Amino acid sequence: MQTSSSTGLIALDWGTSSLRAYRFDKQGKVVDKRALPWGIMNLPPAENGADTINADSPDAGFRRALQAACGDWLREAPGTPLIAAGMVGSKQGWREAPYLDVPLAVSNIGKSLTTVDTGLGTPLHIVSGLLERSVLPNVIRGEETQVAGILDQLKVEDILIGLPGTHSKWVHVTGRRITHFDTFMTGEMYAALSNHTILGRTMQRDGVPDDDAFLRGAGVAKTSDGRAGMLSNIFSSRTLGLTGELSPRAQSDYLSGLLIGHEIAALLALADGRLQARIALIGDDMLCQRYRQVLALYGVTQVEIAEAATEHGLWKLAEHAGLIA
Amino acid sequence: MQTSSSTGLIALDWGTSSLRAYRFDKQGKVVDKRALPWGIMNLPPAENGADTINADSPDAGFRRALQAACGDWLREAPGTPLIAAGMVGSKQGWREAPYLDVPLAVSNIGKSLTTVDTGLGTPLHIVSGLLERSVLPNVIRGEETQVAGILDQLKVEDILIGLPGTHSKWVHVTGRRITHFDTFMTGEMYAALSNHTILGRTMQRDGVPDDDAFLRGAGVAKTSDGRAGMLSNIFSSRTLGLTGELSPRAQSDYLSGLLIGHEIAALLALADGRLQARIALIGDDMLCQRYRQVLALYGVTQVEIAEAATEHGLWKLAEHAGLIA
Numbered sequence: 001m002q003t004s005s006s007t008g009l010i011a012l013d014w015g016t017s018s019l020r021a022y023r024f025d026k027q028g029k030v031v032d033k034r035a036l037p038w039g040i041m042n043l044p045p046a047e048n049g050a051d052t053i054n055a056d057s058p059d060a061g062f063r064r065a066l067q068a069a070c071g072d073w074l075r076e077a078p079g080t081p082l083i084a085a086g087m088v089g090s091k092q093g094w095r096e097a098p099y100l101d102v103p104l105a106v107s108n109i110g111k112s113l114t115t116v117d118t119g120l121g122t123p124l125h126i127v128s129g130l131l132e133r134s135v136l137p138n139v140i141r142g143e144e145t146q147v148a149g150i151l152d153q154l155k156v157e158d159i160l161i162g163l164p165g166t167h168s169k170w171v172h173v174t175g176r177r178i179t180h181f182d183t184f185m186t187g188e189m190y191a192a193l194s195n196h197t198i199l200g201r202t203m204q205r206d207g208v209p210d211d212d213a214f215l216r217g218a219g220v221a222k223t224s225d226g227r228a229g230m231l232s233n234i235f236s237s238r239t240l241g242l243t244g245e246l247s248p249r250a251q252s253d254y255l256s257g258l259l260i261g262h263e264i265a266a267l268l269a270l271a272d273g274r275l276q277a278r279i280a281l282i283g284d285d286m287l288c289q290r291y292r293q294v295l296a297l298y299g300v301t302q303v304e305i306a307e308a309a310t311e312h313g314l315w316k317l318a319e320h321a322g323l324i325a
Numbered sequence: 326m327q328t329s330s331s332t333g334l335i336a337l338d339w340g341t342s343s344l345r346a347y348r349f350d351k352q353g354k355v356v357d358k359r360a361l362p363w364g365i366m367n368l369p370p371a372e373n374g375a376d377t378i379n380a381d382s383p384d385a386g387f388r389r390a391l392q393a394a395c396g397d398w399l400r401e402a403p404g405t406p407l408i409a410a411g412m413v414g415s416k417q418g419w420r421e422a423p424y425l426d427v428p429l430a431v432s433n434i435g436k437s438l439t440t441v442d443t444g445l446g447t448p449l450h451i452v453s454g455l456l457e458r459s460v461l462p463n464v465i466r467g468e469e470t471q472v473a474g475i476l477d478q479l480k481v482e483d484i485l486i487g488l489p490g491t492h493s494k495w496v497h498v499t500g501r502r503i504t505h506f507d508t509f510m511t512g513e514m515y516a517a518l519s520n521h522t523i524l525g526r527t528m529q530r531d532g533v534p535d536d537d538a539f540l541r542g543a544g545v546a547k548t549s550d551g552r553a554g555m556l557s558n559i560f561s562s563r564t565l566g567l568t569g570e571l572s573p574r575a576q577s578d579y580l581s582g583l584l585i586g587h588e589i590a591a592l593l594a595l596a597d598g599r600l601q602a603r604i605a606l607i608g609d610d611m612l613c614q615r616y617r618q619v620l621a622l623y624g625v626t627q628v629e630i631a632e633a634a635t636e637h638g639l640w641k642l643a644e645h646a647g648l649i650a
Contacts, residue, residue: 136550136561137568167560184556185522192517197510225461229591230555231509231584236461243462259556266554
């Protein structure tokens with residue numbers, strides 16, 4: 001594919017295990033994109049001969065990844081502004097982009113980018129994560145960019161945004177300010193329980209979704225049995241198997257539903273049963289569908305699923321930062 | 326040590342990863358005991374030459390373990406009754422001892438033993454586990470024997486017995502009947518989170534207990550932050566580290582406290598805030614001390630710690646079974 005001088009921004013969604021690159025035209029339309037395996041914990045090794053990057057530099061792996069992601073785009077359109085969000089800005093990333101304190105206006109996120117020299121003639125601007133200080137502090141890194149994207153896409157000022165995944169995040173936005181967010185370790189908990197506890201031993205995972213088992217699990221947290229809490233309820237994935245009431249094939253979806261049900265029940269408890277009027281979900285499509293099902297089960301029915309929030313957010317933050325003419 | 330004809334019972338606490346053997350005299354006093362690594366998932370291999378057990382038999386590994394545990398005791402006192410409790414009676418054990426339904430009188434447990442031929446001139450009597458049928462069924466196997474032991478030791482009719490461990494069990498006894506029990510996967514959850522999630526990555530575990538961190542975690546479930554539930558609260562083990570409020574050394578005890586606190590909070594919620602008047606704990610001594618601390622934090626102060634419940638229980642069940650003259 002030919003790149004052209006119409007390139008307006010190159011943006012990176014740079015996480016722990018993957019790197020996504022987007023080339024925008026000057027009007028903010030994505031005209032090219034790539035997915036590479038070069039997450040910050042999996043940077044590309046030095047190549048013999050052709051490699052012109054100083055391999056001794058602590059930046060070398062990051063520079064090689066950046067080169068692979070967009071070196072050709074930059075050669076075609078020298079000086080194009082570069083922006084990145086995600087774990088690339090963490091302590092383990094290329095350069096630490098210090099957390100910004102919540103509450104804050106979404107438009108301020110783009111005004112506090114951290115810059116790193118790339119050796120490619122244009123610096124990389126890294127988006128900061130957010131920190132909410134409280135008795136139990138909370139952090140996000142990467143999701144702030146998706147939030148900025150959704151606000152722009154939906155043209156809303158007040159919304160509750162759910163970002164399900166390894167760590168599920170729920171971000172409260174009021175008057176285009178991020179006022180509060182919560183983290184639930186739902187995805188990682190599911191993986192740890194399925195792969196490293198007795199619950200996994202009786203599961204047969206064949207990849208065929210079992211919606212009935214999922215919803216059965218999801219409903220537990222709202223019954224009187226739910227009062228026993230997640231630490232107790234999860235054991236039923238095994239005992240329902242022992243009594244022949246839940247097949248080995250149904251157990252993983254049941255457990256997944258059980259965890260998500262507890263997440264939504266807790267989210268409602270924190271909000272005294274009333275969530276913000278408008279709710280959007282962003283993330284893996286099937287996971288978002290499942291969260292929507294569980295929300296409906298708990299009486300929350302007005303939920304939309306947003307798309308492409310990351311690239312929209314990267315563009316928007318670059319605008320706020322004044323990187324785009 | 327010389328065994329003698331005064332042997333009245335040989336009893337086994339036979340779990341997944343270990344095998345404990347007790348030799349009782351005719352008055353019910355333990356006169357010898359042994360711990361072997363031959364749990365049902367780790368049975369001894371065939372020995373060349375000396376092994377007289379048919380290695381092709383599915384029983385062979387169990388027979389070898391039994392021989393190692395008490396072959397000499399049985400040679401000295403042929404025909405001594407043999408009893409065993411624990412996972413040896415599970416589907417993966419030597420012979421499945423089917424679950425007995427709860428509620429039931431404790432004195433009935435010993436009347437439903439499952440017998441297996443040992444080839445040693447005396448059969449092995451295996452104690453059944455218990456099953457509580459309900460929307461979320463519950464099972465125990467091994468703990469029923471400890472409950473029988475505690476009731477006999479404490480001479481009580483009504484008590485709540487806590488058995489903390491990999492799976493923490495809480496058994497309600499009224500009028501010497503087991504009426505209800507709950508399971509919390511607290512110990513296994515702690516191991517899975519520490520070893521297989523991001524929470525473990527920032528922990529430094531040096532084995533020195535940090536009581537302050539433990540109690541700090543234990544208190545979370547009773548604060549307003551506790552409403553976010555365990556799936557959310559556990560993330561604070563990481564974020565308090567990020568903000569410098571919890572050292573890497575303190576994180577594992579903090580997480581342990583956090584989980585146990587949620588267990589006790591749920592136990593209280595299930596009982597509408599009022600637990601049975603008398604409470605006993607049985608298990609690893611340090612763990613029982615910690616549970617007692619957390620119970621006190623939640624306002625439950627009359628808690629005793631019982632000892633040697635397994636061997637007492639095995640003797641008592643053998644009595645109920647009529648195995649002892």
